[in-house]
Amino acid sequence: GQQVMQIPQYQHVQEGEDFTTYCNSSTTLSNIQWYKQRPGGHPVFLIQLVKSGEVKKQKRLTFQFGEAKKNSSLHITATQTTDVGTYFCAGYGNKLVFGAGTILRVKS
Amino acid sequence: NAGVTQTPKFRILKIGQSMTLQCTQDMNHNYMYWYRQDPGMGLKLIYYSVGAGITDKGEVPNGYNVSRSTTEDFPLRLELAAPSQTSVYFCASTMQIYNEQFFGPGTRLTVL
Numbered sequence: 001g002q003q004v005m006q007i008p009q010y011q012h013v014q015e016g017e018d019f020t021t022y023c024n025s026s027t028t029l030s031n032i033q034w035y036k037q038r039p040g041g042h043p044v045f046l047i048q049l050v051k052s053g054e055v056k057k058q059k060r061l062t063f064q065f066g067e068a069k070k071n072s073s074l075h076i077t078a079t080q081t082t083d084v085g086t087y088f089c090a091g092y093g094n095k096l097v098f099g100a101g102t103i104l105r106v107k108s
Numbered sequence: 109n110a111g112v113t114q115t116p117k118f119r120i121l122k123i124g125q126s127m128t129l130q131c132t133q134d135m136n137h138n139y140m141y142w143y144r145q146d147p148g149m150g151l152k153l154i155y156y157s158v159g160a161g162i163t164d165k166g167e168v169p170n171g172y173n174v175s176r177s178t179t180e181d182f183p184l185r186l187e188l189a190a191p192s193q194t195s196v197y198f199c200a201s202t203m204q205i206y207n208e209q210f211f212g213p214g215t216r217l218t219v220l
Contacts, residue, residue, distance in 0.1 A: 006150075031206055042198055043151070045208035088150060092206055098143075100150040 002027045004091045006099030014107050019076040021102035023089035030092040032065055032072045037101070038085040046074075046087075079106050109134050112212035114199050120218045121189040129184040129215050131199030139202045140182040141209065142166075142174065144195040151198065157182055158205075189219045 003026040013019050023032065031050045035043040047056055049065035049072060056063045062075045072091075076083055086101040115130045133140065138159050143151040153166030157176040171193060173185040182201075186193060196216050200209040 009148075033208060042211040042214050043200075043209075044211070048206075048208060090151075096153075096209075098150040098152075100148075103148075 002091075002093040002095065002097050004089060004097045004099040006089055006102055008102055009100065010103045010105075012105040012107065013079050015081060016078050019079050019083070019104055021074050021087050021089075021104075023072045023074075023091070023099050025070045025091045025093065025097075027070070027093045029069050032069075032092070033090045033096075034063060034072075034074055035088045035090060036085050037088065041085075043088060076104075079104070081106050081108050111135065112199055112201055112210050114197075114212035114215050116215060117213065118216045120220060121186075122220060123189060123191065125189050126185070126187050127189070127217075129186070129197055129199075129217075131182045131184065131212060132180050133182075133199075133201040133210070133212075134180065135201060135203070135210065136179060137201035137203050137210070138179070139205060140176065141200045141202075142172070142182070142184045143198045143200065144168065144193075145198060145214075146195050154184065154197075186217075191219050193217065194219045 005024045033048045034046040037043045053067045054065040060077045064073045086103050088101045089099045112133045141156045142154040152168045155174040157163045163174050196214050198214045199212040202209045
């Protein structure tokens, strides 16, 4: 069945360093969504990518969708303590499947 | 708009007890979902509904039941609680498939 793998599982960075999480699907996706979950909170939608090779930016966050529409990445430039949380990708093949998430910790 | 609301926020159950987790949305969304999230894990789909009167199983439906009698409400029923059902449960909704999902604040359930 459709699987979405996300790496790394955990990353601890110094404030100001960059951070990247990667998402890989076993099947071609119709679109991919990214969510952020703060500690103790609920997932909150960040962005959706639909087109092959699409790149979108939100301030310090850059999202990419691979040419084959099977992988995606989220890059945060110059992390801040407000970036802490778990970042999930969720891919739509024939259904929406969430990756396991990458936990980001930022040390100030 | 309150968005998606869930009750209760926390609950401790004994093995074999039953309970209903409530979920309500006021956005007139057609699609509603129940997920469970185990520590350090992603979200696993339990059940979903594409509209009032229509429900279907997700990835991990065993031990749960749902109903959707109205557009707004999508309760999740645990009939015979087991320790393996200890988890955080999230309800979510969306207007159309492929759209962003709006999540409720979650219910933290412990089965002892």
